Amino acid sequence: MMRASRRVRSMIMRLFVGAMVSSFAVFTLMVVIFGFSLEDEIFDLQVRDAATEFINENPSPLELSGTMPGLKMTYYIGTEAMPDWLKAQVDPTYRNGAFEVFGKEHGHFHALVRTLDDGRNLYVFFNARPFIRSTPQIKGFLVIIGGMVALGLLISLFFLARMSRKVSGPLEHMAQVLGDGDSVAGRMTIPKSAPRELQALARAIEDREARIQELIERERQFNRDASHELRTPLSVAYGAAEVLEEKEGGKSRALMRLKAAIKDMQQLTEGILWLGRDPGRAQACDVSAVCASSIRAYGHLVGDRPVTIRQEGEGVSMPVPEAVAHVMVGNILRNALSYTEEGEVLVSAAEGTLEITDTGVGFGHADPAKQGFGVGLTLVSRLCDHFRISFEATARPDGGTVARLTWRDID
Incomplete structure (x- = not known):
């Protein structure tokens, strides 16, 4: 499952707040x-210090227990004078070191053991519980830190929001300019207060747009030149074929095939040239008439095979030039006739769709030795992409192929 995309400003805010909260938690724990x-x-x-001072003043104390001045620490010589609960907490093997005693209701003691010159152990106990921060004090301390962090967070968020707006605003503007499909030349107005990286990005996009437009214009110029250079000899050849046909009285099948081939070449050339033109300038054509013309032109491919060609639908418009429609329908129809040994090829047109169905071997199941290597369906697919027409060819469950062209209805 893909995660939903987020705005740059939202991502910056979330990351900052997360970093601040994490830093506050770590800081509080460390404090x-x-x-x-x-x-x-x-x-x-x-x-x-108290034990050292006591030993200096009393090298050999006579009393086995007592109280030291100052913080009222308690001392014991040996463990015999200790209360039972304290004696149970003290390990008699301790020598010259500090330790702690947790006496529950009696208190929390920091203790020290020193060995005197006479071999006895001096134990000094200091009840630190009255001086240790209580839970309410710790909570109050955390509340103060939390308030200071919240105040700092609000101030930081204010300045961060202004900073993120300087980043996200130009990005949203660039996305809007790039998304409307028009030229970006002179429209990438990035404020001077925006980061330098965004200004460099806007300039790079404008430069790339200029190079792309230059290449497109060069391609258009080439198409204009190539269109003239290709159309002229084809027109001359077609005219010559018509003259020869008139001299032969219209009875020569070879001349008829020659005219049909030249006509196919003209339409194929026109269709290929449309790949370099703006599809928005194309005029719609009557695809039903194109289908009828293609059936007449390629019906001879059936030969002696028991295959019938049938057409359904009249007066259907398709948002492509007539020459492009001839290329699309002609290639699909030729493909269907080439791989159908018997049965029927049905050409059906309706509003927004054209289907060519055959009873052949099925799409993708042809013998590799019989497959061709021409532009064929590849050109059909490219033309469909150029004119935003959906094209799919699939094998039918009961045998054969259905090739389907679909487009938005023309108002």
């Missing part, structure tokens, strides 16, 4: 972790 780590370091430092 919280750093805050707790810093608290632990401060508490451990206070306990170490």
Whole structure:
């Protein structure tokens, strides 16, 4: 399933908001972790300093427990004087190091053990719970950070929206100019405030358009020259064939075939030349009459085979020049007659469609040794694409081929 396309501005906004939210989450997590780590370091430092000061003042303390001044830390010499809940939390194998005791309802203690000169262990405990940030305090801290981030996000979105408009606006304008099908020359008006890349893109599109128009004009000029050079000798040849036919009294089959061949060449030439012209300037033709003419012209291809040619539909218009219609219908009809050994070839025309159906071997099932190598259906397909006519040739389930041309009805 393909994802729906998005506008450039929307993509920029979404990516920015996603980046901001992700950065805020990572930043908040780092601040919280750093805050707790810093608290632990401060508490451990206070306990170490208090223990060092106590040992300096009392190298061999007599009392087994007591309270230190300042932050009211508690000390014990050995573990015998400790309360039972605290004794259970202390490992007697600890030597000269800091540790923590989680006493549940009794408190959260940062502790330090030092070995005295007489071999006894000094334990110093500091209840840090009153000094640790509570959950409401942390929530308030996060709310403050969240508010600051939201304010910064709104300010950033305001400037980002202005910046993205400078990018998406020219892009939408270029898409509109390119999409209307007209020439882009002089229409790519990109604001000076737009990024340089967009201005360079607009200039590149205009340059490419100019080169394409130059090539098209060169092709049109060639078609005009080629049209004259090809039509003139064909017209002379056709006229000469008519003169010879008159001298022969119209009875020579060879001259009739020659005239038909020259006429086919004229129509084929005209059809090919239309590939380089604007299809919008073409005039519609009566495709029913073209079908009748093609049947008369190519009916001799049947020969002695038991094949009948039948036509249905009259007065149907097709939005192509008559010469192009002759090329389309003639190639399809010749193809149908060439691959039909018996049965029927039906040429049916209706509003917006033309079908040529045969009872031959079926499209795509012909013997490769009997297939031709002319322009044939390839030219028909190219002409159909040029005049925006749908063309399809498919094999029929019960044998044979149906070639179908469809177009929009002519108003």
